[in-house]
Amino acid sequence: MNQKLKEKIRLSRSVLEARTITDDGPGTILRDVEIVLEAIGGGVQVGGKSANLPPAMLPHLNERMAHPIELKMQRALLKDYPNVAGVYILLRTLGLVVAEKKKIRVDPERLSIWNGMNPVEKYFSLLECWLVYAQPGILGGEERRDSDNQLTKHLPTILLAPLTTWKSACRVGNAGWRLQLVDAWSFQLMARFGLIVTRGDRGEMQEPSSRGWFPGEMKATEWGQAVASRLIQTTLEMLPEDDENELSVYAAMDLDDSAQEQVVARAFQPCFPELREWLRPPSAQFLEGRYAFKITLSDYEPLMRRIVFDADCSLDRVAVEILKEFKFDFDHLYRFSYRDRMGQSWEVLSPEVEEGISGAEIAVGNMDVKEGTNIEFLFDFGQCWSFNLHLEKILPPDPEAKPCVILERFGKPPSQYPGLDD
Numbered sequence: 001m002n003q004k005l006k007e008k009i010r011l012s013r014s015v016l017e018a019r020t021i022t023d024d025g026p027g028t029i030l031r032d033v034e035i036v037l038e039a040i041g042g043g044v045q046v047g048g049k050s051a052n053l054p055p056a057m058l059p060h061l062n063e064r065m066a067h068p069i070e071l072k073m074q075r076a077l078l079k080d081y082p083n084v085a086g087v088y089i090l091l092r093t094l095g096l097v098v099a100e101k102k103k104i105r106v107d108p109e110r111l112s113i114w115n116g117m118n119p120v121e122k123y124f125s126l127l128e129c130w131l132v133y134a135q136p137g138i139l140g141g142e143e144r145r146d147s148d149n150q151l152t153k154h155l156p157t158i159l160l161a162p163l164t165t166w167k168s169a170c171r172v173g174n175a176g177w178r179l180q181l182v183d184a185w186s187f188q189l190m191a192r193f194g195l196i197v198t199r200g201d202r203g204e205m206q207e208p209s210s211r212g213w214f215p216g217e218m219k220a221t222e223w224g225q226a227v228a229s230r231l232i233q234t235t236l237e238m239l240p241e242d243d244e245n246e247l248s249v250y251a252a253m254d255l256d257d258s259a260q261e262q263v264v265a266r267a268f269q270p271c272f273p274e275l276r277e278w279l280r281p282p283s284a285q286f287l288e289g290r291y292a293f294k295i296t297l298s299d300y301e302p303l304m305r306r307i308v309f310d311a312d313c314s315l316d317r318v319a320v321e322i323l324k325e326f327k328f329d330f331d332h333l334y335r336f337s338y339r340d341r342m343g344q345s346w347e348v349l350s351p352e353v354e355e356g357i358s359g360a361e362i363a364v365g366n367m368d369v370k371e372g373t374n375i376e377f378l379f380d381f382g383q384c385w386s387f388n389l390h391l392e393k394i395l396p397p398d399p400e401a402k403p404c405v406i407l408e409r410f411g412k413p414p415s416q417y418p419g420l421d422d
Helices: 002-017 029-040 055-064 082-093 108-115 119-133 150-160 181-192 222-238 257-268 315-325
Strands: 097-100 103-106 196-201 215-220 290-297 304-310 334-339 345-349 374-379 385-395 404-410
Touching: 002 222, 029 055, 029 082, 029 103, 029 119, 029 181, 055 082, 082 097, 082 119, 082 181, 103 108, 119 150, 119 257, 150 181, 150 222, 181 196, 181 215, 215 222, 222 257, 304 315, 315 334, 315 374, 315 385, 315 404
Parallel strands: none
Antiparallel strands: 097 103, 196 215, 290 304, 290 385, 304 404, 334 345, 334 374, 374 385
8 A cells, every 4th residue: 555655645746736726626616615605695594503504495505506416305404415514614614604693694804805815725725624624513413523633534535545446435444444424524525626526325325224415436536636645745744753654544643733734735835836825714712701601400400500700710610610509529520512603613621631622721711602602511421410501691891700700599409429428
């Protein structure tokens, strides 16, 4: 495999430099993005917690896409139309589309930046967004947790796919690298970027009982393998020199998060002089104020507390105050899980956990959440006490107020260790 990969890397730069990127190719991604932006326009009323496109508009939007898909479902959701869902995930991640209460709309400031970019800049901004930043959690429902991002998950898919023959999409890679129905949006994006070609669907060819679209067979394109090879080459160049790095389709897994955020730019700017500007996900801004939460404990309603936290309070402080109110000892690990304004999923963990984002480092005002957001606070991974923090209101800052104020108490908390404390 290494010899074949070396040959692909050797040829990749000449393939890339010979390609002209326009609104019409490679792939249909730029046309599909414009179709979805036009459909959303000034705003679309939505329902549901994930603020997705409403089911009623999806069949019509699907028909307008460059590659419509056929679904045999009565009331399909956005996740069931991966050709639309993949584009929508990119637009939400880049801030081109924003959610406000029960409406989604195109952000005019971000759109103005987008319209000022050339096709090369648009194409690689979208490619980077997909490979490094995009999360299927924007769609709600089932998520995969077996890899950090699409860079580490799908580069092997492209490089291991044949160029001239068809191969089952479910069997690309090794035995431990199976791709599932929840990856359908990424397969659609790979095809829309012109990296692969697909035919048939899994429902027709393998699993008649499965719901939703998933490619039956696939093969790579010369452009796709050149893109993937160039990324692998750049990955190896970015790894520390003292590492014993093997030439492998899985090399990107050895990059840390900050390095992965640089790899697409470093790979393609030398090949495309027109690539000068990037559109990347907007940075979360610290939002001053006082955050009023209604806090409940699963299976113990109507037990409830209303607590206001200052924006400067760390999530570790929030955990301490909640457990104090519910008369629990702070003697186990915890996890906060939530979605920010862009629909991205986040997990914040106890400071004692070595990997991940620490609750001591993130303040309430850094979470970039809006009113109505629900945050899960899971305490004690053995007992699994699940608290829900519903953000009722973001109040103006009050320098005279205490960092934590209890507004209301209702109900008697349960024993932390049922059967032992009785």
